[in-house]
Amino acid sequence: MGLEDSCVHCGFCLESCPTYVVTRSEIHSPRGRIASVKLGISSVGIETCMFCRRCEAACPSGVEYGRLIHLRREEQPLRKAMNLLMERPKLAYRLLKASSGLNSSLIKRIRDFIPSVDSPLDYREDNPNVLLFPGCLMALSFRKTVENALRFIKSKGYKVEIVNGCCGLSHYSEGEKKRSEELIGNLKEKFKGRRVVSLSSNCSAHMREMGLQVEDFSEFALAHVNGRVNMTVTIHDPCHANLIGLTKVTRDVMRKVGIKVVEMDEPSFECGAGGGYFLYHPEISDEVMKIKAEKVKKSGVNLVLSTNPACSLALAFKGLKPVHLADILGESA
Ligand code: SF4
Ligand code: SF4
Structure with a gap:
């Protein structure tokens, strides 16, 4: 049995997928990508996946989507x-x-x-x-x-x-x-x-x-930080860090030092960078970045805590102000 066989095509993952949200096309959805693997046909959707693995968190059947794409994708000279x-x-x-x-x-x-x-x-x-x-x-x-x-x-x-x-x-x-x-x-x-x-x-x-x-x-910061910081931020949750719960730790640090957090809508919605994806699929990447920027702007807070560099670059590309936890804690250390 392949990893794709645990997909029951329920579609619960669709709205979690940034490429589906911006294209509304089944080809660019997790369900469509898995269907192409099941059918053994090539699909452009395999290449347009941002590998954020948000679909994994949304899937009730436990499809190991990240591993499936890792195994399915073929090396490409430019990316290599x-x-x-x-x-x-x-x-x-x-x-x-x-x-x-x-x-x-x-x-x-x-x-x-x-x-x-x-x-x-x-x-x-x-x-x-x-x-x-x-x-x-x-x-x-x-x-x-x-x-x-x-x-x-x-x-x-x-x-x-x-x-x-x-x-x-x-x-x-x-x-x-x-x-x-x-x-x-x-x-x-x-x-x-x-x-x-x-x-x-x-x-x-x-x-x-x-x-x-x-x-x-x-x-490391949670175990060592002391003192108070007077600041207000909204938090972007980097996708892979979010999958293993690190974004909860970030919020624990915020609470410990008294930083006010104004949550944005769907903090883990993909930033749009997707590692090197912004280079290979600029149109989809730009649309995803646009949605992310709107979510940040709606929070009313310009300063965005981001603990991952590709995400920070995407936020800055849209005119926002990313800041890493190390910048907040280290500048005054
Ligand atoms: S990947 Fe999971 S959530 Fe998406 S269609 Fe398949 S079973 Fe449903
Ligand atoms: S990894 Fe991200 S872009 Fe790829 S199918 Fe899952 S949710 Fe969509």
């Missing part, structure tokens, strides 16, 4: 090249800097979406007792957040080493079976017996689902 580049954030930084004179539509889209990049931060104290894992996109596009996280962890008396690299979530979502396994295997070796704090919450979720013992920054 982009993923390979993100495995090396320092090289990605140099290439992005060098590409400033180029005008291909792909480069333009990357520059519009990631307006500034920094060289990933290197840091190592003697005998470190915490490894800080920023995640590839965080290291490249939010160096200040990495610095704030580092300051916060050090202020609690820990010695830190930063480990720059990639967890392989994009590889996994895009069907790169062998490479995603290799990346997780490498991290398992590197992290063995160490305390690891992960700064990008969707990476934290992926690594945990793949059997790695990592602590999300929100969990």
